[in-house]
Structures are given as C-alpha cells and as structure tokens.
Amino acid sequence: MxxxxxxxxxxxxxxxxxxxxxxxxxxxxxxxxxxxxxxxxxxxxxxxxxxxxxxxxxxxxxxxxxxxxxxxxxxxxxxxxxxxxxxxxxxxxxxxxxxxxxxxxxxxxxxxxxxxxxxxxxxxxxxxxxxxxxxxxxxxxxxxxxxxxxxxxIADNAVEVAEISPGDAVLVLGPGPIGLGIAWMAQQRGARVLLAGFDDTLRLDCARRMGIGHTADLAGTSLAAAVQACFGEKVDRVIEATGVTASITEGLSVLRSSGVLVITGIHSRSLELPVTTMVRNKHQLRAAHDxxxxxxxxxxxxxxxxxxxxxxxxxxxxxxxxxxxxxxxxxxxxxxxxxxxxxxxxx
Ligand SMILES: [Zn+2]
Ligand SMILES: [Zn+2]
Known part of the structure; x- marks a missing residue:
C-alpha cells in the first residue's frame, strides 16, 4: 500500500x-x-x-x-x-x-x-x-x-486549560485549524471571541463563515487597537496558536490583570519575558498540548x-x-x- x-x-x-x-x-x-x-x-x-x-x-x-x-x-x-x-x-x-x-x-x-x-x-x-x-x-x-x-x-483541551467562563472576552491568536477550533470551542462555552491573524484573508474568511463573532487582520491594524475596538478593554483570556514567539508578549500586553494566557503553538525560538511586569499584572502563563x-x-x-x-x-x-x-x-x-x-x- x-x-x-x-x-x-x-x-x-x-x-x-x-x-x-x-x-x-x-x-x-x-x-x-x-x-x-x-x-x-x-x-x-x-x-x-x-x-x-x-x-x-x-x-x-x-x-x-x-x-x-x-x-x-x-x-x-x-x-x-x-x-x-x-x-x-x-x-x-x-x-x-x-x-x-x-x-x-x-x-x-x-x-x-x-x-x-x-x-x-x-x-x-x-x-x-x-x-x-x-x-x-x-x-x-x-x-x-x-x-x-x-x-x-486539542482545541477543546486548550479552552479547558484556559478556564473560560461564559461572558469572558477571549482573544485567540492564529487562525490555523487549531486556532479556528479554539475560537469555535470558546464560543460554545459562552465566551465573546476575537480571532486575530496576520495577512490571512483565506482563514479569517473561513472563521467568519464558521460563525466566529469577531476577527481582525493585524496586517491592517495593531493588536491593541483591534482588542480596544472589539471589547473596549483588555481581555480575560488569550490563547496563542501561532507558533510565532513574539505573539506571546504581544498577547500579554492586552491581557487584563490576573488574566490567563495559554500557549498552544510549537515554537522554534525561545522567549524573553518582562517578568516583573508579568508578576505585577499577576498574569497566569499556561501551556496546552495534545x-x-x-x-x-x-x-x-x-x-x-x-x-x-x-x-x-x-x-x-x-x-x-x-x-x-x-x-x-x-x-x-x-x-x-x-x-x-x-x-x-x-x-
Ligand atoms: Zn496534530
Ligand atoms: Zn505511562
């Protein structure tokens, strides 16, 4: 065969x-x-x-x-x-x-x-x-x-790790199949979801057709502006599904105090974190895999x-x-x- x-x-x-x-x-x-x-x-x-x-x-x-x-x-x-x-x-x-x-x-x-x-x-x-x-x-x-x-x-598990509650503002980074699944699963749990991609018309169009509430293409706007336009405040949860290491620090910049950021991407680079800022913000950094x-x-x-x-x-x-x-x-x-x-x- x-x-x-x-x-x-x-x-x-x-x-x-x-x-x-x-x-x-x-x-x-x-x-x-x-x-x-x-x-x-x-x-x-x-x-x-x-x-x-x-x-x-x-x-x-x-x-x-x-x-x-x-x-x-x-x-x-x-x-x-x-x-x-x-x-x-x-x-x-x-x-x-x-x-x-x-x-x-x-x-x-x-x-x-x-x-x-x-x-x-x-x-x-x-x-x-x-x-x-x-x-x-x-x-x-x-x-x-x-x-x-x-x-x-895998998407369901990532949403579980993020401990999403109904009404939460959730930012999902990366509109690949895992990010799309995460955004869809988060909505099933009653979250308000913004899915962001970069220069990714095909997959963001797919997200909208799947019923994902809000999408943003960061080729045309900043993440902070997209989050502000969608929610008017920082988000309760960020779930990263990009594999682009810089998106983790970017995600932290729009996460509310005591919010949770879940990393699901596979990253070939290591990450330098502003640890003191993270501690003062009580940001919870988690990983979901498999x-x-x-x-x-x-x-x-x-x-x-x-x-x-x-x-x-x-x-x-x-x-x-x-x-x-x-x-x-x-x-x-x-x-x-x-x-x-x-x-x-x-x-
Ligand atoms: Zn796989
Ligand atoms: Zn064993």
Whole structure:
C-alpha cells in the first residue's frame, strides 16, 4: 500500500509502497483509513524545524495522527467494535504502567507513543490502533468529520486549560485549524471571541463563515487597537496558536490583570519575558498540548448536532487522494488551505 513516511532526520517526506500492517494483535483493531488530516505538526516534521528531533530514532514510519475510517478486523479480547464500524482514535498511547497512565493521563506519560509521530499512523490505507483509544463515530458523523475529532479535541483541551467562563472576552491568536477550533470551542462555552491573524484573508474568511463573532487582520491594524475596538478593554483570556514567539508578549500586553494566557503553538525560538511586569499584572502563563480523555466525549457530543457539523466542515478546504499528499503538504505550508484531508481510499 502507498504510505507517506518520514524516513530521514531532514526536510521532506517520502511516498513509498509498504506492506500493510499485520493483523491486529490482542486489544487492537485494524482500520481502513478513509480520511486523514494534515496537521501543523506534520508540516513541522516535513520542514524539519527545531523541536521534532524526538522523531528521528523512530524513523522510518508513516505520518498521520488525525484519521478516521472503518474497522476491518478486531484482535483478541476486543469488545465493543465490529468490522464496518466508523471510528476515530486518540493517537497518544501511554506505556500503561507509569503513574500518569494509571491516573488516565497518557498525555503526561514520558514513554508515550503517538501514532503518526512516533510509529505508523494514518497516511496509508490501513492503520492499527489500540481499541481502548478508538471512538465510534456518532450517527451522521462521516469519516471526514471523524478526522477533525483529533484537532478539535486539542482545541477543546486548550479552552479547558484556559478556564473560560461564559461572558469572558477571549482573544485567540492564529487562525490555523487549531486556532479556528479554539475560537469555535470558546464560543460554545459562552465566551465573546476575537480571532486575530496576520495577512490571512483565506482563514479569517473561513472563521467568519464558521460563525466566529469577531476577527481582525493585524496586517491592517495593531493588536491593541483591534482588542480596544472589539471589547473596549483588555481581555480575560488569550490563547496563542501561532507558533510565532513574539505573539506571546504581544498577547500579554492586552491581557487584563490576573488574566490567563495559554500557549498552544510549537515554537522554534525561545522567549524573553518582562517578568516583573508579568508578576505585577499577576498574569497566569499556561501551556496546552495534545489533549485528554475528557475532551473526546465533549467533542463527539458537539458533533452530534448537524448545525455544529455544518460550521466545522467549513474548515475542510481541500480533499486529496493520498498520492497527491506531497502537493497537499506544500499547500498547507504556504497557508493556501485551512484543513487538507488526504483520502487513502481514493488512491
Ligand atoms: Zn496534530
Ligand atoms: Zn505511562
């Protein structure tokens, strides 16, 4: 089968013919992948920017950690799944032994493996995943929407980390798929949301069509002016999803006293902070990364509503057969797309 693989600790990826995975072992299920999204992390791995060196010892392996499809086979001892079921998966697999794993926090396991970032993922026709990490898609949720569940769970977790309350003024920086998901999820929790981007007409237009209340393109205005125009005061929460380190200090400059700023981007640069100002402002600096078990049922429940699905589906701007994956990576890199889904079933 064709697979998009990371084979070397260097820029690029390879489209290679590989053997399909062996039959699922005990506790595992085999999935025929119908849709798999290209994520910002995949682009970082493709460009080989600093911060992804952890992948090198695991190469070669197949990328793709946002996938959904249909069960083809179940391993020994698997209950609750049968061939044909539409499923998606949380690709973060803990060791199962450490304290974090025992407490249900696989995202904190220091020996965790992520399908598509440490071992074979969904940019291929077939993938094998632990049944314990799979979720059956609700009625009406197709595989394309299923492939959005992973990034939406990441967005939901970021909003959870930000401790958003109804009525909060929330600034989201960065209109990529994660930023769009965060803005949408924050609105679901009753926040007043401003989503800011820089010279990013395509993705800010997408945000407006998804029902995001306020957007600002910082190519034409300053962040302070945009926040003032939208809220008339500093914001209660800032969630950064840009990966541009300067946006963190900029975000702090419009955050109210005792407000919370959550960093979700992957930053290849370090940050110098005005610590005394931060302390006097009692600014709470947090980080959100990956997601948690608790996020998945919340996301799946939101997707059960057809109106929600219609809004979120607007994020999917491109669908490509797997063999055109390298072109999809180039498009995502140039920000010519919002979410690109690869469809291994289409060849
Ligand atoms: Zn990702
Ligand atoms: Zn563990």
């Amino acid at each position: 064709l697979a998009l693989r990371k084979t070397r600790a260097a820029p690029g990826l390879e489209a290679q013919e590989v053997r399909p995975p062996a039959a699922p072992g005990p506790g595992e299920i085999g999935i025929r992948v119908a849709a798999a999204g290209i994520c910002g992390s995949d682009i970082h791995a493709y460009e080989w920017t600093p911060g992804y060196e952890f992948m090198a010892p695991h190469m070669p392996f197949t990328l793709g950690h946002e996938f959904a499809g249909h069960v083809t086979a179940v391993g020994a001892g698997v209950e609750g799944f049968a061939p044909g079921d539409a499923v998606t998966a949380w690709p973060t697999i803990g060791c199962g032994q450490c304290r974090a794993c025992c407490e249900g926090r696989n995202q904190d396991c220091q020996a965790r493996r992520i399908l598509g970032l440490h071992c074979d993922g969904g940019f291929a026709a077939h993938v094998v995943a632990p049944a314990s990490h799979c979720f059956r898609l609700p009625d009406g949720v197709d595989a394309e929407m299923g492939a959005l569940c992973e990034p939406l769970s 997601t948690s078990w608790a996020a998945w049922p919340r996301v799946l429940a939101l997707l059960a509503d057809p109106a929600h699905r219609a809004q979120l589906a607007l994020m999917i701007t491109h669908r490509l057969p797997l063999r055109e994956g390298p072109r999809g990576f180039e498009m995502a890199r140039r920000k010519d797309a919002v979410k690109i889904l690869l469809r291994p079933g289409d060849g």
